[in-house]
Amino acid sequence: MKTVGIVCFRNDLRLADNLALAAAVQDCDFVLPIFIWEAKDSWAEGGASRWWLHHSLCEFSRSLKELGAKLIIAKGNFKSTLLPLTSELKATRVYWNRRYDPFGRREDAEAEKALQATGVLVKSFNSSLLHEPHLVLTKSGGPFKVFTPFWNNCSTRIDIEDIKRPPRSITPPEAAIASLSVGDLALEPKIDWASGIRAVWSPGEKGASEQLEVFIDEMLEHYQYGRDIPSTDQVSRLSPHLHFGEIGPRQVWLAINKACVGASKSSELRKSADIYLKEIGWREFAHHVLFHFSDTADTPLHAKFKSFPWRKDDMQLKAWQKGQTGYPIVDAGMRQLWQTGWMHNRVRMIVASFLTKHLLISWHEGSRWFWDTLVDADLANNTLGWQWASGCGADAAPYFRIFNPELQGEKFDPDGTYVRRWCPELNKLPSKWIHKPWKAPKDVLESAGVELAVNYPEPLVDHAFARVRALAALDSIKSRD
């Protein structure tokens, strides 16, 4: 009797180093690849992610077709879609790579139970993390809440010699299975707002490996310094590819280490590589935290922040979202996000601090906006980033550390290249004033064509005032320690 297996793809849209796919091809005579578009709870994919997913699915369908298989696309509940399909195909095995977010874990557990009850064997794998969250624990058996001990504990245990190559071919079952088209999922926006995103990204496995190659060849060596300068983009820009599983962390780990073969421990290349791999470690940590504290996407890890006196101010929130705060480094970041679906990490920290400390608007509002506008929106990384910036999460920056956006701009964008790119109305301002146009003399503003409150806003809030207000808000919850 020939064996039929189903492989369920989710955020693992790649052929290489995909353990579920490799196992199915090895175990089964016939393999059906399927993607089920599930109606999610409150964290359904945002607009930019949906755009990415559309293109990633198109690319992945093409890759599977070259191997002889068709990606079946379905829409609905994971378990209820899979169960009838296994009986229609007489499939005896179902394969998937494990999910670690609260929704995915729940759905997978239910589906596994139901499939096993009908005699179907479920085989699941880890293809998206270097270490599964439940396997990294403190001496007392609990989860980590601080990055350094977490990373000390697990980074030395990473030993990757090789990765699974893509299968040479896939033999699909003979039965014709009904499928939607990628377009039927209606993931692309009805009004085309994505031209800026389209111009800078290539979703899909090929785009991901090309991006990694360019990063290693052209940027890796200088990453330790370059990663702090937003105008140079000397970072890997792999985040959306990693989120959608178009490349896996094991592949990244191996490629980075291979690039360092022959380099001494003290070489610039090795130092930069270690700093880069530590960032992959932050991704691991974020998934660890969300796995063990599954309500943190909505609730601060530090309970006292539940009663923090956040302000509600729709006008100021909108100004932040649209990059109209009057602080150039904040505005440049928010416009980069809006136009390209991505923002440099250094600037993410600055804009998040500005929202939660200068404007005293809740990190929820920020994480929701990022969720909708980032192509790399990732529940674990986004939650950790926002809770870090607002002081209420794991290994967070203390709330009393309040970035001064003027000084942050001068430090990380000294000649204003980044600001000039995203805020062209400030382009002609001399570097001395580029991060503080409200302090510039009238004649300087005039000759640069800047009219405050006319073509560029006055600061939404005064820094010194905002600082005192934020610290007072912090004081009000201190007694709840």
Ligand SMILES: Cc1cc2nc3c(=O)[nH]c(=O)nc-3n(C[C@H](O)[C@H](O)[C@H](O)COP(=O)(O)OP(=O)(O)OC[C@H]3O[C@@H](n4cnc5c(N)ncnc54)[C@H](O)[C@@H]3O)c2cc1C
């Ligand atoms: C407020 C805030 C929100 C964020 N939201 C997200 C998000 O939704 N999705 C997301 O992928 N990252 C998020 N980050 C983390 C970080 O900003 C991005 O991962 C990074 O900017 C992506 O660019 P890159 O791929 O060039 O990063 P690189 O510097 O090249 O780093 C390589 C990879 O390491 C991982 N990484 C790097 N920094 C972090 C970090 N601080 N936390 C977790 N993983 C990290 C990412 O997977 C990244 O692709 C957020 C950070 C902040 C401060």
